[in-house]
Amino acid sequence: GAGVSQSPRYKVAKRGQDVALRCDPISGHVSLFWYQQALGQGPEFLTYFQNEAQLDKSGLPSDRFFAERPEGSVSTLKIQRTQQEDSAVYLCASSPLAGGQLVEQFFGPGTRLTVL
Amino acid sequence: GENVEQHPSTLSVQEGDSAVIKCTYSDSASNYFPWYKQELGKRPQLIIDIRSNVGEKKDQRIAVTLNKTAKHFSLHITETQPEDSAVYFCAASDDKIIFGKGTRLHILP
Numbered sequence: 001g002a003g004v005s006q007s008p009r010y011k012v013a014k015r016g017q018d019v020a021l022r023c024d025p026i027s028g029h030v031s032l033f034w035y036q037q038a039l040g041q042g043p044e045f046l047t048y049f050q051n052e053a054q055l056d057k058s059g060l061p062s063d064r065f066f067a068e069r070p071e072g073s074v075s076t077l078k079i080q081r082t083q084q085e086d087s088a089v090y091l092c093a094s095s096p097l098a099g100g101q102l103v104e105q106f107f108g109p110g111t112r113l114t115v116l
Numbered sequence: 117g118e119n120v121e122q123h124p125s126t127l128s129v130q131e132g133d134s135a136v137i138k139c140t141y142s143d144s145a146s147n148y149f150p151w152y153k154q155e156l157g158k159r160p161q162l163i164i165d166i167r168s169n170v171g172e173k174k175d176q177r178i179a180v181t182l183n184k185t186a187k188h189f190s191l192h193i194t195e196t197q198p199e200d201s202a203v204y205f206c207a208a209s210d211d212k213i214i215f216g217k218g219t220r221l222h223i224l225p
Contacts, residue, residue, distance in 0.1 A: 004159075033213075040217075040218070041217055041218070042122075042205045042207075042215030042216055042217050042218050043160065043205070043215050044215070045212055045213060045214065048212075056211070056212065058212075059212075091159070091160070101148070101209045101210070101211060101212060101213045102147070102148045102209060103148075104150065104162045104165065105150075105162070105213070107152075107159040107160045107161070108159060109158070109159050110159065
């Protein structure tokens with residue numbers, strides 16, 4: 001079956017531009033996570049959804065970052081007024097159960113964002 | 117909050133030898149400890165996980181041990197093969213999953 005997909009795979013933005021990153025989780029998966037992975041680092045938690053409810057957004061680095069999952073399936077991570085420090089790979093992961101922090105997460109291929 | 121330390125950051129082993137990667141965590145409430153493998157340019161994939169009520173788990177050439185008292189856990193890969201070359205991440209989770217910084221494993225021919 002289809003795994004987690006993300007689009008675009010690569011995004012180049014000029015500093016100050018807004019970007020929107022899309023995640024299509026595995027069908028039926030309840031939990032959805034967004035991570036930021038800087039070069040040579042591990043994924044860093046950004047936010048967590050259980051269905052359409054955003055239960056944890058404590059990892060979002062600033063109010064320029066916003067995520068939504070309005071129908072409990074596809075999710076969008078939006079970054080406003082991008083800065084060079086936002087350059088990273090943004091990973092989405094989904095899990096079939098609520099409390100997806102405690103079971104296997106299935107990762108997407110990531111979106112590599114470069115801010116010039 | 118939780119803090120996960122992982123070492124070494126880079127590890128080179130001869131093909132056929134064993135590799136060991138160690139992690140420590142700070143939050144005693146963490147009760148789930150997965151290990152992910154990430155090949156260059158690819159997505160992380162779970163290779164093994166362990167829960168806090170278990171001290172050791174094995175799956176073919178891969179094993180993980182957990183010492184809750186000392187708050188450390190380790191990944192052991194035996195009979196290493198070229199396809200084991202990748203970056204390995206440990207993680208600890210309670211209400212939030214926190215990853216280590218990764219270990220780049222090189223298998224030397």
